[in-house]
Amino acid sequence: MNWFRNFLLPPGASTHVGEMDGLFMFITLLTVFFFFFNGALIFYAVRRWRRRSEKEVTPHITHDTRLELVWSLIPLIVVMVIFFWGFRGYVKAWVAPNDSMEIIVTGKKWVWEFEYPDGTRTLNDLHVPVNQPVKLVLTAEDVIHSFYIPEFRLKRDAIPGRYTELWFTATRPGIYQVFCTEYCGRGHSDMLARIFVDTPEQYETFLREGDEQVRKMPLKELGRLVWENKGCATCHSLDGTRGQGPSWKGIWNQRHKGADGKEHLVDADYIRQSILMPQAVVVQGFEPIMPTYQGLLREREILAVIEFIKELQ
Amino acid sequence: MSEGVLHAGAGHAAHHADYLEEPKGLWSWLTTVDHKRIGLMYMWSVLFFFLVGGLFALLIRLELLTPKQTIMDAETYNRVFTLHGAIMTFLVIIPAIPGALGNFALPLLLGAKDVAFPRLNLASLYIYWTGAAMAVATLALGGVDTGWTFYTPYSTTTGGGVSLMVLAAFVLGFSSIFTGVNFIATVHKLRAPGMGWFEMPLFCWGMYATAIIQILATPVLGITLLLIVMERVLGVGIFDPQLGGDPVLFQHFFWFYSHPAVYIMILPAMAVISEVIPTFSKKTIFGYKAIAFSSVAIALLGFLVWAHHMFVAGMSLFAGAIFSFLTFFIAVPSAIKVFNWIATMWRGSISLEAPMLHAISFLLIFTIGGLTGLFLAALSTDVHLHDTYFVVAHFHFVMAGANLIALLAGMHYWWPKMFGRMYNRRLAAIAAGIIFVGFNLTFLPQFVLGSRGMPRRYFNYLPQFQDLHVISTVGSWVLAAGLFLTAAYLLASFRQPKGMPANPWGGRTLEWETTSPPTTHNFEGQPVLQHGPYDYRPEPAPVGVKEMAH
Ligand code: HEM
Ligand SMILES: [Cu+2]
Numbered sequence: 001m002n003w004f005r006n007f008l009l010p011p012g013a014s015t016h017v018g019e020m021d022g023l024f025m026f027i028t029l030l031t032v033f034f035f036f037f038n039g040a041l042i043f044y045a046v047r048r049w050r051r052r053s054e055k056e057v058t059p060h061i062t063h064d065t066r067l068e069l070v071w072s073l074i075p076l077i078v079v080m081v082i083f084f085w086g087f088r089g090y091v092k093a094w095v096a097p098n099d100s101m102e103i104i105v106t107g108k109k110w111v112w113e114f115e116y117p118d119g120t121r122t123l124n125d126l127h128v129p130v131n132q133p134v135k136l137v138l139t140a141e142d143v144i145h146s147f148y149i150p151e152f153r154l155k156r157d158a159i160p161g162r163y164t165e166l167w168f169t170a171t172r173p174g175i176y177q178v179f180c181t182e183y184c185g186r187g188h189s190d191m192l193a194r195i196f197v198d199t200p201e202q203y204e205t206f207l208r209e210g211d212e213q214v215r216k217m218p219l220k221e222l223g224r225l226v227w228e229n230k231g232c233a234t235c236h237s238l239d240g241t242r243g244q245g246p247s248w249k250g251i252w253n254q255r256h257k258g259a260d261g262k263e264h265l266v267d268a269d270y271i272r273q274s275i276l277m278p279q280a281v282v283v284q285g286f287e288p289i290m291p292t293y294q295g296l297l298r299e300r301e302i303l304a305v306i307e308f309i310k311e312l313q
Numbered sequence: 314m315s316e317g318v319l320h321a322g323a324g325h326a327a328h329h330a331d332y333l334e335e336p337k338g339l340w341s342w343l344t345t346v347d348h349k350r351i352g353l354m355y356m357w358s359v360l361f362f363f364l365v366g367g368l369f370a371l372l373i374r375l376e377l378l379t380p381k382q383t384i385m386d387a388e389t390y391n392r393v394f395t396l397h398g399a400i401m402t403f404l405v406i407i408p409a410i411p412g413a414l415g416n417f418a419l420p421l422l423l424g425a426k427d428v429a430f431p432r433l434n435l436a437s438l439y440i441y442w443t444g445a446a447m448a449v450a451t452l453a454l455g456g457v458d459t460g461w462t463f464y465t466p467y468s469t470t471t472g473g474g475v476s477l478m479v480l481a482a483f484v485l486g487f488s489s490i491f492t493g494v495n496f497i498a499t500v501h502k503l504r505a506p507g508m509g510w511f512e513m514p515l516f517c518w519g520m521y522a523t524a525i526i527q528i529l530a531t532p533v534l535g536i537t538l539l540l541i542v543m544e545r546v547l548g549v550g551i552f553d554p555q556l557g558g559d560p561v562l563f564q565h566f567f568w569f570y571s572h573p574a575v576y577i578m579i580l581p582a583m584a585v586i587s588e589v590i591p592t593f594s595k596k597t598i599f600g601y602k603a604i605a606f607s608s609v610a611i612a613l614l615g616f617l618v619w620a621h622h623m624f625v626a627g628m629s630l631f632a633g634a635i636f637s638f639l640t641f642f643i644a645v646p647s648a649i650k651v652f653n654w655i656a657t658m659w660r661g662s663i664s665l666e667a668p669m670l671h672a673i674s675f676l677l678i679f680t681i682g683g684l685t686g687l688f689l690a691a692l693s694t695d696v697h698l699h700d701t702y703f704v705v706a707h708f709h710f711v712m713a714g715a716n717l718i719a720l721l722a723g724m725h726y727w728w729p730k731m732f733g734r735m736y737n738r739r740l741a742a743i744a745a746g747i748i749f750v751g752f753n754l755t756f757l758p759q760f761v762l763g764s765r766g767m768p769r770r771y772f773n774y775l776p777q778f779q780d781l782h783v784i785s786t787v788g789s790w791v792l793a794a795g796l797f798l799t800a801a802y803l804l805a806s807f808r809q810p811k812g813m814p815a816n817p818w819g820g821r822t823l824e825w826e827t828t829s830p831p832t833t834h835n836f837e838g839q840p841v842l843q844h845g846p847y848d849y850r851p852e853p854a855p856v857g858v859k860e861m862a863h
Binding site for chain 2: 007008009010016019020023024027028030031034035038039041042045049050051056057058059060061063064067068071072075076079080082083085086087088089090091093094142143144146148151153154155156159160161162164177180181183184185186187189190
């Protein structure tokens with residue numbers, strides 16, 4: 001049966017996996033069984049009692065109380081088993097242990113923002129230590145989003161004006177995909193994040209210096225990574241097509257006309273300001289919708305973006 | 314399939330003009346109060362919108378052929394899937410069987426001249442057309458990108474024609490309510506002499522149960538939709554937290570209607586199947602009362618489970634447990650019905666005409682559709698599967714699969730009665746097969762997509778999901794081919810002369826005792842019930858003899 005489960009479900013990586021997968025496979029087998037059971041009955045009936053002459057007479061069977069009781073009670077018992085099984089898993093996933101590490105997650109069109117206990121903030125990349133209970137407190141800024149990690153078998157809506165909770169203990173170091181599963185508009189399907197399940201040492205380093213990959217990467221590459229991972233890509237294209245914001249192609253050293261009517265030279269200072277105080281100058285013809293990245297990007301990452309834009313001629 | 318002789322029925326009434334012929338002219342159709350004409354106009358309208366909604370579906374599937382942009386951009390995609398969902402739900406599936414088949418067949422099955430309120434019936438059709446026109450007009454306002462569920466605060470803050478679309482759904486609700494009121498009164502008041510509640514064909518029970526939901530639940534949707542318009546237009550804060558509202562409240566209101574509404578979609582389908590299976594098995598229905606009561610039980614229980622759509626929306630543990638528990642109770646009457654239908658076939662005399670083939674498709678597809686509901690009703694599994702393609706597959710199995718295939722079964726069943734003509738039965742059998750294969754090819758892979766973590770309403774997706782998406786898209790072409798074939802041979806049947814006998818299938822319900830097609834007033838004089846609806850005994854006991862009435 002393992003191959004079947006591996007076909008249907010992604011490999012599990014949290015403490016909630018066992019409960020959910022067991023029940024999932026139980027109902028799957030039930031579905032497969034009843035499909036073939038009903039199919040076989042129908043097939044048999046059609047073969048055996050296919051009409052051969054118009055004069056055929058059929059028995060007049062109106063009902064059979066005993067049989068009907070059987071096929072009412074068996075489904076009833078089966079669904080009650082499923083109910084309790086599903087309830088048990090849900091309860092276990094309900095209350096976070098007291099020693100959970102708490103991370104605040106904010107969804108907004110179309111990025112996920114994470115705030116750690118020490119105040120560190122990251123965008124779209126969440127680092128958590130392995131084997132440590134983690135509690136996510138979810139909220140949203142604009143519309144409802146939903147935080148879904150298939151490998152953890154977990155999902156919870158992030159609702160503006162409310163806090164919802166989710167907790168897990170990751171069991172395997174690795175990188176896991178997060179999806180937004182509550183429809184939220186144009187960038188809904190790009191509102192992806194990743195959870196890095198770190199060994200304790202990796203996690204310490206991350207808190208101090210940002211993640212390893214980032215530290216070793218050449219600036220230009222890092223710039224592209226920031227563009228991809230931190231939400232820039234949802235609005236800024238690299239090939240000149242117009243998005244929610246101006247494309248980055250060929251803008252270096254150009255003059256941009258701001259909504260204030262003045263011209264601005266696109267240089268390092270200008271880019272830096274646009275990242276940290278995006279409303280200071282808004283390019284004419286665009287809405288002032290860009291969120292600030294103050295506190296979200298390390299200094300080296302801002303430099304990297306500048307280098308990256310320079311290259312986009 | 315067998316090319317067996319069709320039953321020769323009671324004599325042709327070639328001298329009497331039938332309801333299609335008399336009175337003549339477009340105006341006579343637009344002002345008719347004849348339930349059969351209204352039923353046909355509903356049918357053509359619903360089929361037209363099914364074509365439109367279906368073309369949108371093909372566009373959606375084509376876009377999903379590749380992980381990134383294929384034929385349209387994200388904003389267009391969002392508008393296309395919203396329109397697809399809204400058209401299919403509000404303009405096709407909800408009105409399809411009650412509006413088309415119910416209007417046509419219910420009075421005939423009851424032995425009545427018409428529905429209780431013929432003018433109200435015509436009004437419901439005009440309201441339907443008005444709502445439909447409004448829904449289409451949203452395109453001129455830049456379309457709607459909220460999804461058919463209109464979740465707040467997205468729907469109260471996004472641009473485009475949301476208010477108009479929501480008003481369209483509001484207007485369409487009245488058409489649904491009018492039909493419901495009409496059917497309830499008709500069933501209570503216009504049964505033929507001798508037809509007690511338990512001598513009524515099960516189709517009528519199904520329509521009755523549907524009508525109860527239509528009149529009780531639809532007003533709630535109406536009010537909710539108006540609240541959205543108030544928030545959008547007047548800025549009254551009801552759902553948007555920025556205005557002091559509560560976005561989750563909307564979900565409660567919406568599903569308080571829309572969960573019962575899924576039974577507005579399935580009960581009529583079950584009603585059709587309950588007619589088709591006995592006729593083509595030439596055997597009395599097994600467990601009449603169980604089927605009748607389970608329809609009513611489903612209708613009533615359906616009001617108590619709405620929040621199973623919100624298990625991950627931050628409800629309390631207690632509320633989650635209650636709604637999950639109640640949801641499981643609904644699964645039981647559904648299972649009972651399937652077993653009853655199979656038992657009806659048992660030891661029957663089964664002929665695999667097109668309506669029966671569609672009924673068998675229905676049984677198999679509904680089995681999967683219903684059982685996959687269990688994954689979603691159970692709390693721990695729903696957390697994983699909610700808002701993924703698994704849910705998409707589940708509701709297409711019960712809505713597109715069960716409901717539309719039942720519509721096809723019913724159309725093929727009553728086609729000779731409606732038009733006095735027969736379609737090409739061999740092509741019909743082939744098309745039923747193609748539709749079954751195409752349907753499963755399209756939607757089975759979506760279960761696996763969902764359980765592997767593919768979220769719904771995604772324009773872009775990760776490359777690992779592509780293979781299954783490709784299978785699904787190819788399936789959509791097979792399904793479309795089957796449906797176009799069906800349209801072709803049904804239309805071609807109009808080139809045949811009218812000449813169907815009164816009772817081509819050998820059915821035992823009252824509609825088969827009048828000419829095909831019937832005259833305007835359905836029957837010559839008032840028919841009196843001679844035997845139960847599914848009594849196939851050579852010399853049936855007359856109604857009223859106690860042992861037969863189950
Ligand atoms: C055995 C019976 C059924 C059970 C136990 C069941 C259970 C459920 C549950 C729990 C959900 C919510 C899933 C989620 O959003 O996470 C759901 C969704 C849905 N079901 Fe069913 N269901 C059943 C039959 C039906 C039938 C007969 C229909 C309609 C003909 C139907 C139509 C739908 C629709 C339309 C949705 C999703 C709507 C949306 O989110 O857009 N279901 N079902
Ligand atoms: Cu529901």
